[in-house]
Amino acid sequence: MNDDIHDHDAEDGGPVQEARLWQGNGWTARVIKNEDDEGWAVAMYKDGEPEPALVGPWTMGRDKKNPKPLDVNAFNTLIKTASEVIRRHEQHLHAILHKSTVVSTGQGELKVTLDIVPDDDDPYGMLAATDEMGEQVAKVRVPASFKLTPASAEAWVEGGFRAPRA
Structure with missing residues (x-):
């Protein structure tokens, strides 16, 4: 059972709902052998993402050898949990x-404000000042390592908005 999860579609094009593989609502759940012990794990993939958003332990079935089959309630709970993990990561x-x-x-x-641009080759920050009317007063490029603190912001303003040195 090594087929790529993203290429596994039901014959009729509908959602897959099998004991160890469920797809729907933009997600895929796959029950997998836990490499660390003798149990099982479940991996949750958001459609289009190569890495799982969540991997967690999965319950053994009654025979204590095979995993408990996925079902709609478990799948919905896994979607909720994986979505929360993604939301926290984004925050x-x-x-x-x-x-x-x-x-x-x-x-x-x-x-x-300091907005870091996480470019792979040349990350940098944009330091900006906005007045009480929402008008931008100044904006300069700074090293990605620049630390915005009340003191560094005050020094920048008092220094005439010149780009701080690295």
């Missing part, structure tokens, strides 16, 4: 790549 990535702080100036408050 974490967003928090790493997008930071902001506020600097008080004589002319009012400025929102200073």
Whole structure:
């Protein structure tokens, strides 16, 4: 049972619903042998993704040798769990790549943002300042390693919005 999960379609083009393979709602669940012990695991793949979003232990069947068959309730629970894993990963990535702080100036408050562009060859950041009216006051390219803190934002504003050195 080594066929590629993404090429496994039912004869009639409908969703696959087998004991060890379910597809539907943009997801594929595949029950697999757990390489670490004698049990079973389930891998959840989002359609179009080469890597599973979630791999977790799977329950043994009554015979204590084979896995418990997948069913609609289990599949729906696995979709919910895998979707939550993806959502948390996206939130974490967003928090790493997008930071902001506020600097008080004589002319009012400025929102200073740092957006990291995770380019494989040349990652960088864009540091920007926006006034209380939502108008962009300044924008400069900075190294991806730049750390936005209230102090670094204040120094940037007080330094006339010149690009900080690496």
